[in-house]
Amino acid sequence: xxxxxxxxxxxxxxxxxVQRVETAIALKEPDRxxxxxxxxxxxxxxxGSCYADLYYNYEKAGDAAVQFYKDHPQMDVSMFSGxxxxxxxxxxxxxxxxxxxxxxxxxSPYSSHQVIEREFMSPEEYPEMLGDFTGFMIRKYIPRAYKxxxxxxxxxxxxxxxLSTSLLKPLYTPQARETFRLLGQIGEEDAKxxxxxxxxxxxxxxxxxxxxMTGRCEAPYDILGDYFRGTMGIFEDLLDEETQDYVEQACxxxxxxxxxxxxxxxxxxxxxxxxxxxxxxxMDGFMSAAQFERxxxxxxxxIMMALIDMDVTPYIYTEGPYNTRLEQLTDVPKGKVLYxxxxxxxxxxxxxxxxxxxxxxxxxxxxxxFGKKETVVEExxxxxxxxxxxxxxxxxxxxxxxxxxxxxxxxxxxxxDKYGKY
Numbered sequence: 001x002x003x004x005x006x007x008x009x010x011x012x013x014x015x016x017x018v019q020r021v022e023t024a025i026a027l028k029e030p031d032r033x034x035x036x037x038x039x040x041x042x043x044x045x046x047x048g049s050c051y052a053d054l055y056y057n058y059e060k061a062g063d064a065a066v067q068f069y070k071d072h073p074q075m076d077v078s079m080f081s082g083x084x085x086x087x088x089x090x091x092x093x094x095x096x097x098x099x100x101x102x103x104x105x106x107x108s109p110y111s112s113h114q115v116i117e118r119e120f121m122s123p124e125e126y127p128e129m130l131g132d133f134t135g136f137m138i139r140k141y142i143p144r145a146y147k148x149x150x151x152x153x154x155x156x157x158x159x160x161x162x163l164s165t166s167l168l169k170p171l172y173t174p175q176a177r178e179t180f181r182l183l184g185q186i187g188e189e190d191a192k193x194x195x196x197x198x199x200x201x202x203x204x205x206x207x208x209x210x211x212x213m214t215g216r217c218e219a220p221y222d223i224l225g226d227y228f229r230g231t232m233g234i235f236e237d238l239l240d241e242e243t244q245d246y247v248e249q250a251c252x253x254x255x256x257x258x259x260x261x262x263x264x265x266x267x268x269x270x271x272x273x274x275x276x277x278x279x280x281x282x283m284d285g286f287m288s289a290a291q292f293e294r295x296x297x298x299x300x301x302x303i304m305m306a307l308i309d310m311d312v313t314p315y316i317y318t319e320g321p322y323n324t325r326l327e328q329l330t331d332v333p334k335g336k337v338l339y340x341x342x343x344x345x346x347x348x349x350x351x352x353x354x355x356x357x358x359x360x361x362x363x364x365x366x367x368x369x370f371g372k373k374e375t376v377v378e379e380x381x382x383x384x385x386x387x388x389x390x391x392x393x394x395x396x397x398x399x400x401x402x403x404x405x406x407x408x409x410x411x412x413x414x415x416x417d418k419y420g421k422y
Contacts, residue, residue: 009208017077024392027391027392036076038401042401043065045110045403051110052109053101054084055083055101058200065080066207070207078201078209092186094145096116118145119230123229126249126250138155152176154175210272215262215275219277219300220253221295222278224254238291244295248294255303259303274313274315279318279319283318283325284321301332304337313337314332318339326349337357338360340360341362346383347386349387350386354392358393359393361397364379365397367379368404373407373411380395380411388422395420
């Protein structure tokens, strides 16, 4: 017989945390309610760093995250999502966000990035985008979304006569060469951020905290609304019969593209297999139930089912009120999906979804930041009383925590320690 592998306490804790969350997702009762609050820049603020450091000072931000997890062993997952290169965005001239630390920004160093909604595609351009997606992205989208990368706008390849390097001429015009030079620098800066992200994710994992997710996606409708048409633009598209069809075609195309991009799960050996979907544009009141089914849910569900087929859990992070959507969310295989809720009657969510999918969310980040300790304790207990019985529940907040009173956070953890056991 071979020697038995002896695990370190950190490795044992890691495995226990993975199993605790997986048990809850499978609609069973683990030893206690898994604790998975979405902690964002609070970890930086609380330990001498700030949100801008996630863009420009990776070691300072990473060390703060490490210290947070050292001081909070109650966490069952790591929510550390890593670094984004502020310098790369400066070089590109990114137009869709403003970010903390950018020279000249009005965004506070303690705030997350701010989305700047722009229409990077007109409704008249749907046929071009659908008919030649890569060409549209190179010639139209990139120059509009990144003001310093306009050199791709004239790249059109004519294969009429290919007997020399003349085919390549559009790729080496002065404008194109300047864009490619910048792309090389952007790639180097993004690589630095990725390398440091991997280093700190490994440090936190070695402390015994598995990641909450190992992939990210968006609902196809949100891709179209967030990055191409804008919120008001896509609302207008739903009112026109011709553009409705284009919206539907685009959503199915984006679904297929994302399924292809997620194929790494077929071969990757990962202890956690979950993909995060933040849902942006389908909350109550944003569209009718029929529109939700046609444009939003069906293309999203196609991706979800492809992931489930690869033994991956879709982590569906609804934003805003979703009380009228709960029945439609039951249209998934039992014990294979995790739903997060921001503004939902959790008693109804448990009643409707309890036999179908694991649920989480709803504790107010506003209450943690501005409320009283006693209220935090009461709300934490209320959620446990409603959602924990029978399993299928993870404890989470209603959004991403950027700031809070330390005493409120500690009161939340103490309440979970006291009342979260099965």
